[in-house]
Amino acid sequence: MARQTLLRAPRALTLTAALATALWPLPVMEVFAGEGPVTPGPVFPPKITVDAGPIFVPRALGTVPDDELTPEAAQIVNSINVGRDYCGWLEKKEYVIDCLSDELNRAAEAIPQGSKYAPARAALKKASADLSRLAAANESATLRPGIAHTTRSGEERRSTRPLRAVETAKLDEVSAAAIGIIQETGTILLRSASNSDEAANFTAISAAVNSNTVLLRSL
Template sequence: MTRRALVPLIALMGCAAALSAEAQGVSTPRDQQGTRSANGGDSGFVTPEFYPAPPGLPRGSLSDGVTGLIVRDLSEARDFCIRSPRVEYVIDCLSEEYGRIAEKMPRGDYEAAKSAVAEAARGLGALAGANADPRLPRARLKRPGGAATPPLTPVRSTAVNRLNAAAAEIVEEAETVLLRAAERSDRRRAHYQRIAAAIGSTKVLLRAL
């Protein structure tokens, strides 16, 4: 059975009558229970509302710890959205999760990375909005930590392959921006390359959907 032939989000929640066009229902991504992140840790978006300052340094200073949190969140966002019960919701899910991560990222040494992730979030959101499927409801997905996303916009089922390819191009542009920024600074090279790799892995999966 293909992804598009899976039971609709509404039926998965057993609340078809309650889920309106403004998506009051919540759906749980497939295989969410008992999963672990790609980095081996428990999945769950458990980082704080903002990435803390490294010990003894101002917030925004490069550190392996902060970079690791950003990479983990990007990887978990990828895994969470790709497991969406319907592929039509993946693009706007990525937009929402990238936006959350960008908001948490500090400025300072991470300014260019923050901007690249935020721009990818805006591009993905615009793509989903411009290609919304009026036949499908907006829907919330339940994050591993328990909170639900805002209502997500599904893209047109008939164009999902083309739109996923377009989304992959948006993500690839963010990856390219990060790699170029890495080349301009020896000090931040390794950090930006790690963030770029996390973004790039999303691109690969989008093209495989």
């Protein structure tokens, strides 16, 4: 869930130019660009004095507040996030890639075929199949497939099928390939966003999918 970070500034806080730039959104700064010729010379950024009060750090680019999503899109995002966290709980990281395949398929299956989010269902199904094939092609000769069962903070979850482990020596290489699959899926979802009235919702789903790359980079 994206959150705004609220910081309290001391009274009469004077900001340096670098901090002023960081707090001033880039699109607004571009408005100051002049239309005529500019004579090179020093630029003196004005000092900004902030009275006591809250400073709102801008929301990260591309994130969408949960309350701006449709209930269906929020459920898809939540399902992807829960699946990612669950796969991160696995003690043996060799099973994570096939776990993500299983969880993305679980999220896809929860989307009705006739839904306006059918493109998201198709994208998640493709990512799941690609990750499954990747795990199968690099399957461990020593770690056997099995149902993953974890309990965390009172939450119990099982994989929907036996998960295959990737050969430990190949884990870095296979993880890099899995990241490519995840990023491709995120791009597909963004294309769906550009062609849909549900742009904000598809963008949020894409961001949730791309968050799996953080887990894969940690393997």
